[in-house]
Amino acid sequence: MEFKELDPLLHSQLRLAVVSLLISVKEAEFTFIKEKTNATAGNLSVQINKLKEAGYVEITKQFKDNYPQTLCKITAKGIEAFEQYVKALQSYLK
Amino acid sequence: MEFKELDPLLHSQLRLAVVSLLISVKEAEFTFIKEKTNATAGNLSVQINKLKEAGYVEITKQFKDNYPQTLCKITAKGIEAFEQYVKALQSYLK
DNA sequence: TAGATTAGTTTATTTTATAAACCAAATTAT
């Protein structure tokens, strides 16, 4: 196979950034991710939900200092998918 | 900057494959690219045209053995864009 | 208590990707 399939869920700038970030920090708040990725809240909300649907991240909603807080954590499946994606990418980069 | 911008023109599985391929072979026929990338003719036609609009590839149409032949060639701008894209990608992969 | 801020979600719009339909010429089969 010349070019490997690129998981469409990860082949999105924002979702890739989110997963990449979560792999390095394990857990992060919505607002932190938003800042680091320069995403708009709406876009981030949508994309994080897709990652959740896919089982790539886990989302916990709670309150912190009276404000709602959305926490995101990468799952084993998410790490696996990311590694696979990077491997597939290699076939395009040589 | 945490995550660098990914040129949307290259951040597409098919267009990335086309550019990657053209960088390695310099020039290729439409049908050859189609086979190597497993793309449908319609999709390939559209995507190659976008790369042309962007000045990333050059397209030559001629006849060969009585049949129309579409030749694609990478441009300096295309190579430059690819290298930049790969560099930007690194910011997501570590 | 009116206005602004935080932390999001939902809906609408735009952009992309993909599939389906089409075209013209050439070839093959009848």
Add this chain to the structure above:
DNA sequence: ATAATTTGGTTTATAAAATAAACTAATCTA
């Protein structure tokens, strides 16, 4: 000779994705 099929595509229509804009709900601040 002509009907059907194949080659090499393009164009148009549809589906999916990304993004922006609008909205919600609670809190804080002047």
